[in-house]
Amino acid sequence: MKKAKGVLFVVFLLFGMIITMQFRTVLLAQQQSTGGESQVQSLTVELEQAKNEGIKLLEELQRLEKEKDEIMRQLSNDGNPVINELLNKKDELLLVSGLTDVKGSGVVITLNDAPARTEIDPRQLIIHDMDIVQILNILRAAGAQAISINDERIITTSKHFCAGPTILINQKRYPVPYVIKAIGDPDELYNAVEQNEAVVILRIYDIQVDIRKESEIVIPGYKTYGSIENMISGLEVVEK
Amino acid sequence: MKFFREAALTVVCLVLGIIIAMQYRSVKANTTLAVYEQQRVSDLITDLLREQENNKQLQKRIDELQKDLENLRTGTNTENETIQGLRKEIEKLEILAGLKTVKGEGIIVTLEGIGNTHVEDSNILAVLNELKAADVQALAVNDERIIATSEIRQVGSYMIVNGRKLLPPFAIKAIADPEQLEKSLTVMAGVVDVLKYYNIKVDIKKDDNIIIPAVRDDGTTLRYDLLTPVD
Numbered sequence: 001m002k003k004a005k006g007v008l009f010v011v012f013l014l015f016g017m018i019i020t021m022q023f024r025t026v027l028l029a030q031q032q033s034t035g036g037e038s039q040v041q042s043l044t045v046e047l048e049q050a051k052n053e054g055i056k057l058l059e060e061l062q063r064l065e066k067e068k069d070e071i072m073r074q075l076s077n078d079g080n081p082v083i084n085e086l087l088n089k090k091d092e093l094l095l096v097s098g099l100t101d102v103k104g105s106g107v108v109i110t111l112n113d114a115p116a117r118t119e120i121d122p123r124q125l126i127i128h129d130m131d132i133v134q135i136l137n138i139l140r141a142a143g144a145q146a147i148s149i150n151d152e153r154i155i156t157t158s159k160h161f162c163a164g165p166t167i168l169i170n171q172k173r174y175p176v177p178y179v180i181k182a183i184g185d186p187d188e189l190y191n192a193v194e195q196n197e198a199v200v201i202l203r204i205y206d207i208q209v210d211i212r213k214e215s216e217i218v219i220p221g222y223k224t225y226g227s228i229e230n231m232i233s234g235l236e237v238v239e240k
Numbered sequence: 241m242k243f244f245r246e247a248a249l250t251v252v253c254l255v256l257g258i259i260i261a262m263q264y265r266s267v268k269a270n271t272t273l274a275v276y277e278q279q280r281v282s283d284l285i286t287d288l289l290r291e292q293e294n295n296k297q298l299q300k301r302i303d304e305l306q307k308d309l310e311n312l313r314t315g316t317n318t319e320n321e322t323i324q325g326l327r328k329e330i331e332k333l334e335i336l337a338g339l340k341t342v343k344g345e346g347i348i349v350t351l352e353g354i355g356n357t358h359v360e361d362s363n364i365l366a367v368l369n370e371l372k373a374a375d376v377q378a379l380a381v382n383d384e385r386i387i388a389t390s391e392i393r394q395v396g397s398y399m400i401v402n403g404r405k406l407l408p409p410f411a412i413k414a415i416a417d418p419e420q421l422e423k424s425l426t427v428m429a430g431v432v433d434v435l436k437y438y439n440i441k442v443d444i445k446k447d448d449n450i451i452i453p454a455v456r457d458d459g460t461t462l463r464y465d466l467l468t469p470v471d
Contacts, residue, residue, distance in 0.1 A: 050291035093333035141391035225294035
């Protein structure tokens with residue numbers, strides 16, 4: 001009889017302790033989540049503001065650059081044709097480097113994660129950076145002359161890698177769907193992507209790969225925030 | 241009496257068991273949620289800092305441009321100075337476009353299949369993508385300059401890059417800003433294990449004097465005839 005009472009005592013002791021613990025974790029979790037929530041909210045607002053400011057600054061910069069070119073052309077028309085030649089050369093180089101907005105015909109590819117399914121490892125249902133690398137490679141091999149992902153122009157050193165459920169392109173974060181635009185021969189680009197083994201495999205996992213031919217696609221230029229010097233600071237020209 | 245006591249004990253123990261299980265699950269769920277939230281907060285902070293830095297740089301360039309415009313309008317700049325300025329801008333763009341042979345500090349990553357293994361195009365693509373993520377400024381595979389439109393296509397044991405056939409081993413050269421070089425090296429060290437798993441020998445070498453040739457200027461690599469500038 002004594003033994004039973006002892007057991008009962010221990011059981012109730014545990015019971016009491018657990019209820020207290022539960023109460024405290026719930027309280028703590030509530031505190032944390034409201035704290036985290038408001039931090040996420042205020043950061044999101046701040047980020048939005050910074051982005052909007054950036055758009056305005058970029059527009060202002062482009063306007064000033066155009067104005068500068070116009071003044072220089074005027075100067076050239078008044079007697080110095082060399083300036084005009086150099087300005088044309090500069091425009092061509094901006095086009096080659098991918099810094100100019102361009103249009104042309106080509107394809108638009110929309111990629112989206114597969115719907116969640118329990119029987120498959122979720123990692124196989126999302127799009128990985130290597131999938132995108134492969135698709136860009138197919139487009140290049142098929143003669144694409146300009147490519148963008150979610151309107152971020154892909155240039156020589158453009159980086160794109162997955163960071164969880166989002167992708168970083170040119171250091172900007174984007175969620176799915178990923179929209180890849182490519183200017184080139186629409187039929188060649190379309191067939192190359194449609195028939196590629198990597199794309200077939202993605203579709204087996206229900207990852208959406210939607211390819212559309214389009215007669216007019218606009219692809220924005222690469223946005224340089226800092227000076228071009230920053231992008232070539234480690235390069236020294238070797239004269240041949 | 242004895243029956244009631246035992247019944248009560250059973251019920252209490254049962255409730256206790258259920259509560260312990262619930263407790264365990266809710267703590268686990270809370271931790272997952274907290275980790276996810278932390279990730280979001282840290283992503284947001286990274287993004288915000290980058291946007292602010294971008295804006296600062298944009299403002300700096302706007303200020304410089306305004307000064308340029310002022311000088312142009314008032315005629316402070318002589319025509320020669322204007323021409324010099326344009327020439328400098330053009331040279332920078334030529335470097336950026338890959339039209340100049342360049343040298344600098346960087347790394348060379350050499351890939352070679354062991355035994356019957358061939359290096360695959362995806363192996364090279366993976367290395368290039370990692371290097372790009374580490375902010376390299378110029379890239380080449382076996383001295384074939386990599387530009388925005390360069391493809392890497394495997395045909396048997398060799399690769400086609402910029403429409404040209406390259407034979408193994410494949411030496412991937414990258415020039416990075418010296419300050420960023422360490423980052424490139426660490427990133428590459430991480431990739432080595434994955435490639436080793438695929439039976440590929442990887443050799444990473446730091447080099448102070450890497451030369452990367454200009455893109456071939458015969459119209460086969462740099463093509464932009466289908467692009468119309470938009471105003």
